[in-house]
Amino acid sequence: MKTHARVVVIGGGVVGVSTLYHLAKKGWSDVVLLERSELTAGSTWHAAGLLPLFNMSYTVGQLHKYSVDLYKRLPAETGQDVSFHVTGNLRLATCRDRMDEYQKYCGTANTIGVPFQIIGPQEVRDLWPLAEIGDGVETPKIIGALYHPDDGHIAPADLTMALRKGARSRGAEIHEHTEVIAVRQTASGEWHLTTNKGEITAEHVVCATGNYARQTGRLFGINVPSIPVEHQYIVYDESPELKAYRQGGGRELAVLRESDKSYYLREERMGWILGPYEAGAPARFADGVPEWFGKSLFEGDLDRLLPHVEAAMRRVPALATCGIKDIVNGPIAYTPDGSPLVGPAWGARNLWLNAGHSFGIPAAGGSGWQLAEWMVEGEPGIDMAAVDPRRYGPYTSKRYVVQKNEETYRNVFVIHYPDEERADGRPAKTSPIYDKLARMGAVFGQRYGWERPNWFAPPGVEPKDRWSFRRSNYFEHVGTEVRRMREDVGIIDLSPFTKHEVSGPGAEAWLDGLVANKVPTKIGRIALCHALTPRGGIRSEFTITKLGEQRYYVVSAGAAERYDGDYLQKMLPPDSAATITLRNITTSRGCFVLAGPRSREVLAALTDTPLDNAAFPWLTGQIAEVGLATDVYLMRVNFVGSLGWELHFPIEYAHHLFDALLRAGAPHRIGMVGMRAMESLRMEKSYRMWGTDLTPDYTPFEAGLDRFVRMNKGDFIGRAALEKQLAAGVPHRFITLEVHGVVDADPLGNEPLYDAGGRLIGRATSGYFGHALGKSLAIGYVAPAFAAVGTQLEIEILGERKRATVLVDSPYDPENKDLRA
Numbered sequence: 001m002k003t004h005a006r007v008v009v010i011g012g013g014v015v016g017v018s019t020l021y022h023l024a025k026k027g028w029s030d031v032v033l034l035e036r037s038e039l040t041a042g043s044t045w046h047a048a049g050l051l052p053l054f055n056m057s058y059t060v061g062q063l064h065k066y067s068v069d070l071y072k073r074l075p076a077e078t079g080q081d082v083s084f085h086v087t088g089n090l091r092l093a094t095c096r097d098r099m100d101e102y103q104k105y106c107g108t109a110n111t112i113g114v115p116f117q118i119i120g121p122q123e124v125r126d127l128w129p130l131a132e133i134g135d136g137v138e139t140p141k142i143i144g145a146l147y148h149p150d151d152g153h154i155a156p157a158d159l160t161m162a163l164r165k166g167a168r169s170r171g172a173e174i175h176e177h178t179e180v181i182a183v184r185q186t187a188s189g190e191w192h193l194t195t196n197k198g199e200i201t202a203e204h205v206v207c208a209t210g211n212y213a214r215q216t217g218r219l220f221g222i223n224v225p226s227i228p229v230e231h232q233y234i235v236y237d238e239s240p241e242l243k244a245y246r247q248g249g250g251r252e253l254a255v256l257r258e259s260d261k262s263y264y265l266r267e268e269r270m271g272w273i274l275g276p277y278e279a280g281a282p283a284r285f286a287d288g289v290p291e292w293f294g295k296s297l298f299e300g301d302l303d304r305l306l307p308h309v310e311a312a313m314r315r316v317p318a319l320a321t322c323g324i325k326d327i328v329n330g331p332i333a334y335t336p337d338g339s340p341l342v343g344p345a346w347g348a349r350n351l352w353l354n355a356g357h358s359f360g361i362p363a364a365g366g367s368g369w370q371l372a373e374w375m376v377e378g379e380p381g382i383d384m385a386a387v388d389p390r391r392y393g394p395y396t397s398k399r400y401v402v403q404k405n406e407e408t409y410r411n412v413f414v415i416h417y418p419d420e421e422r423a424d425g426r427p428a429k430t431s432p433i434y435d436k437l438a439r440m441g442a443v444f445g446q447r448y449g450w451e452r453p454n455w456f457a458p459p460g461v462e463p464k465d466r467w468s469f470r471r472s473n474y475f476e477h478v479g480t481e482v483r484r485m486r487e488d489v490g491i492i493d494l495s496p497f498t499k500h501e502v503s504g505p506g507a508e509a510w511l512d513g514l515v516a517n518k519v520p521t522k523i524g525r526i527a528l529c530h531a532l533t534p535r536g537g538i539r540s541e542f543t544i545t546k547l548g549e550q551r552y553y554v555v556s557a558g559a560a561e562r563y564d565g566d567y568l569q570k571m572l573p574p575d576s577a578a579t580i581t582l583r584n585i586t587t588s589r590g591c592f593v594l595a596g597p598r599s600r601e602v603l604a605a606l607t608d609t610p611l612d613n614a615a616f617p618w619l620t621g622q623i624a625e626v627g628l629a630t631d632v633y634l635m636r637v638n639f640v641g642s643l644g645w646e647l648h649f650p651i652e653y654a655h656h657l658f659d660a661l662l663r664a665g666a667p668h669r670i671g672m673v674g675m676r677a678m679e680s681l682r683m684e685k686s687y688r689m690w691g692t693d694l695t696p697d698y699t700p701f702e703a704g705l706d707r708f709v710r711m712n713k714g715d716f717i718g719r720a721a722l723e724k725q726l727a728a729g730v731p732h733r734f735i736t737l738e739v740h741g742v743v744d745a746d747p748l749g750n751e752p753l754y755d756a757g758g759r760l761i762g763r764a765t766s767g768y769f770g771h772a773l774g775k776s777l778a779i780g781y782v783a784p785a786f787a788a789v790g791t792q793l794e795i796e797i798l799g800e801r802k803r804a805t806v807l808v809d810s811p812y813d814p815e816n817k818d819l820r821a
C-alpha cells in the first residue's frame with residue numbers, strides 16, 4: 001500500500017467502488033480504496049439487485065437515471081458483465097391517491113427525462129399475465145399502474161466488479177482486508193489514517209462505509225445520522241406456473257411492486273424473490289456493527305412478513321404453489337428522511353460522505369458521479385441539497401435516528417403526500433411558545449427537527465391534516481389566515497430561523513466577498529444577499545443587517561443551520577481569528593413576524609420607537625425595547641409581502657412578547673398564521689424560496705434577482721461565472737404563472753411546463769393557491785422566449801395539462817405599496 005494518496009475511499013461496497021471509479025474517470029488517478037473485508041462484504045453482496053428509476057425527489061431521480069444509463073454502458077466499457085435484466089418495473093395502483101402519487105411523480109420524471117408509461121388494468125394483465133387484476137373484495141382491484149420499461153434488476157456484486165475494473169484501469173488502487181482504525185488530521189490539513197496494514201496520508205477522505213457509517217463518523221468526530229434497519233426478502237423455489245409461462249415463450253416479467261401492500265416481487269431462477277417493507281422491522285447497530293457480524297445475516301422473521309406474503313399470494317396465485325427456499329435478512333442503511341448522505345461532512349475540511357444508502361444499487365452510480373464532480377470541480381453538477389449531509393443538524397440523537405429510520409422503513413411504500421408530516425421522533429425541538437400555539441389549534445409540521453405550525457384549526461375544527469395531492473381539509477382555514485395577514489394583522493412564529501452574528505474589523509469585507517449583493521455599510525440597513533457557487537448558482541440566501549460598527553446579523557432558512565453554518569465556518573480566512581468573529585446564535589433568539597395593514601398600530605402600542613416611514617423605512621432595522629423586552633432587533637422585512645416587522649428577540653422574552661402582541665392586537669383582530677398560509681402569501685409576491693426556487697441549478701440572473709447582484713462592487717464568489725453568463729445569454733428566466741381551470745389540484749412544484757405546441761420549455765419549482773388573489777399560482781423557470789408577461793403556456797398537474805398565463809412578477813401588489821405603507 002502506498003503511503004500517500006490524493007483520496008482515500010473507505011469502504012468497498014458498490015457505493016465506495018463507484019466513487020473510486022468516478023474519481024479516476026475525472027482524472028484523479030492517485031486514489032486508493034480501503035476495505036476492511038472483501039469488496040461487497042457489507043450490504044452489497046446480499047442486495048436483491050433492484051434498481052428502480054422511481055423516486056419522488058428531483059435530485060435522487062437524476063442520480064438514479066444516471067446510474068441506469070451507466071450500468072447499461074459498463075459491460076462494453078469494462079468487459080465485465082453486470083447481469084442487468086432490463087425487465088421493466090411495474091408499480092400497481094389500487095386507489096386514486098396512489099394514482100395521484102404516480103402522476104405527481106410523472107411530472108418530475110418528465111422534467112428530468114425519465115421514460116415511463118401510465119397504463120390501465122388490461123395493459124397490466126398483458127405485461128404480467130400471472131397477476132390477478134383483483135375482485136375488489138379479497139384482492140384490491142388494480143385501477144392503473146406506473147410502468148418504467150428501462151430498469152429492472154442487476155447483480156450487485158458483478159456491478160461492483162465492473163466498477164472496480166473501470167477504476168483500476170485508470171490507475172486507482174484497491175486494498176482488501178485493510179481496515180481504517182484511527183484517524184487524525186495533520187497540521188497541514190491532510191488526513192492521516194491508521195489501518196491494520198499500515199499508515200496512509202490523504203488530501204481527501206470519502207467515507208462510504210454503509211452500515212458502519214456511524215462508527216466511521218466517530219473516528220472523525222462527527223455524528224452521522226445513519227443507522228441500519230433490518231430488511232428481509234424471501235427466495236422461493238421454482239414456480240411451475242412461471243416455468244410454464246417462460247417455456248411458453250413469455251419474456252421475463254417486470255419487477256412488480258404492489259405499493260398499496262408494500263412489497264416487491266421479481267423473478268429469480270424460475271422462482272421468485274419477494275421483498276416486503278413491513279411494520280416492526282427494528283433498527284440495528286445503533287452503537288456500531290459488532291466485530292462478529294462480518295458478512296453475516298440475521299435470523300429470518302417470517303411472521304413479520306406474513307400479511308405481505310398473503311397479499312402477494314392473492315395478487316400472484318402462482319406464489320402459493322412454490323416453497324420457500326430461504327429468507328435473507330440483512331441490515332440496510334437508513335437515514336431519517338430515507339435519502340442518502342452525499343457530499344461534504346461538516347466541521348472538517350476535505351472529509352466527504354457517501355453513505356446512508358437504502359437504495360444503494362440505483363444510487364451508487366449517480367452518487368459517485370456527483371461526489372466526484374464536487375471533489376474535483378469544487379461543486380456538483382446538479383443541485384444536491386436533498387442529499388447533502390448538512391441537511392441534518394446536531395439534533396440527530398441516537399434515539400431520534402432510530403425512531404425516524406424505523407418509521408421511514410415501514411413507510412417506504414406509503415403514499416408520499418406532498419403535505420405529509422410523519423409522527424415519530426416528535427416533538428423534538430420546539431419554540432418556547434409551542435404549548436400556547438398547540439392550545440390555539442396549531443397543526444404542526446416538522447423541519448430540521450423543529451415543530452412549526454402549518455395551520456391553525458379554528459374552534460370546532462379538528463386540528464388534524466387530511467393529506468392529499470389536492471386541496472384538503474385545511475384549504476379554507478389557510479385562506480382565512482392569508483386574508484388575516486392581507487387585511488388585518490397576523491403573527492408567524494419563525495423562531496427556527498438560522499441566525500449568525502459576524503463581527504470584527506474584517507467582518508464587512510469578508511461577508512462582501514461571499515455574496516453577490518453589497519453588504520450594508522450603514523448601520524440599520526438590511527440587504528438580501530446570495531452566496532453563489534463558483535458556477536454562479538445560488539447556494540445560500542442571507543438577510544444581512546448591519547447592527548452596529550463592525551457588527552452584522554445574518555439570518556437564513558431554519559433548515560440551513562448546518563448547511564450555512566458549516567459553509568461560513570469553512571470560508572473564514574485561516575488567519576482571521578483576530579479580525580472576524582462568527583457566532584451561531586440560532587437558539588438564543590426567537591423570531592415573530594408581525595405583518596398586515598394593522599401591524600404598525602399593534603407594534604406602536606408596545607414600543608416608543610417611531611414606526612413611521614421616515615423614521616423606520618422598509619429594509620431597515622433598529623434595536624428597540626418592545627413591551628418589557630430589551631434588545632429586540634426590529635426589522636422591517638418579511639416573506640409575506642405586507643406591511644410588517646420581524647421581531648428578533650432574546651429567547652427569554654418569547655412568552656412575554658407573544659402575550660403582549662396578542663393583547664395589543666386584539667382590537668385589530670390579530671390572529672395566528674401558519675407555514676401553509678405563508679406559502680400562499682409568498683407565492684402571490686413571487687418571493688423565491690431558498691432550496692426550492694433558489695438552488696445551485698440557477699444563477700441570480702436566471703432567478704430574476706438582478707437587483708441583488710452588484711457586478712461592479714469588486715470580486716465575489718461566482719462573479720466570473722455570472723459575467724460569462726451575461727455574455728453568452730441567460731438560459732432560463734424566472735416566471736410567475738396563473739394556472740387556469742384548476743378544480744382541486746393546485747401546482748405544488750416540480751411540474752413540467754410546455755409551450756402551446758407541447759414542447760417542454762421549463763419547470764415549475766413551487767406552486768400554491770393564492771388565497772388573497774383567488775388564483776392558482778406557480779413559479780418556476782422557462783426558456784427566455786417564453787418569459788414575457790401574457791405568454792400562454794401549459795402546465796402538467798397530476799397528469800392533466802392546464803392552461804397557464806405568465807403574470808407580472810409579484811402579482812399581488814406589484815408596486816409594493818403595502819410593504820411601504
Ligand SMILES: Cc1cc2nc3c(=O)[nH]c(=O)nc-3n(C[C@H](O)[C@H](O)[C@H](O)COP(=O)(O)OP(=O)(O)OC[C@H]3O[C@@H](n4cnc5c(N)ncnc54)[C@H](O)[C@@H]3O)c2cc1C
Nearest residue numbers: 011013015036042043044048049050180210330359360361
Ligand atoms: C436484504 C437486503 C436487500 C436489499 N436489496 C436491495 C435492492 O434490491 N436494491 C437496492 O438498491 N438496495 C438493496 N439493498 C440495500 C443495498 O444493499 C445497499 O443500499 C447498498 O449495498 C449499500 O452499499 P454501500 O457501498 O453503501 O455499503 P456496503 O455494501 O455495506 O459497503 C460498505 C463497506 O465498508 C466497509 N467498511 C466499513 N468500515 C470500514 C473501515 N473502517 N475500513 C475499511 N472498510 C470499512 C465494509 O466492510 C463494507 O464492505 C438491500 C439490502 C438488504 C439488507
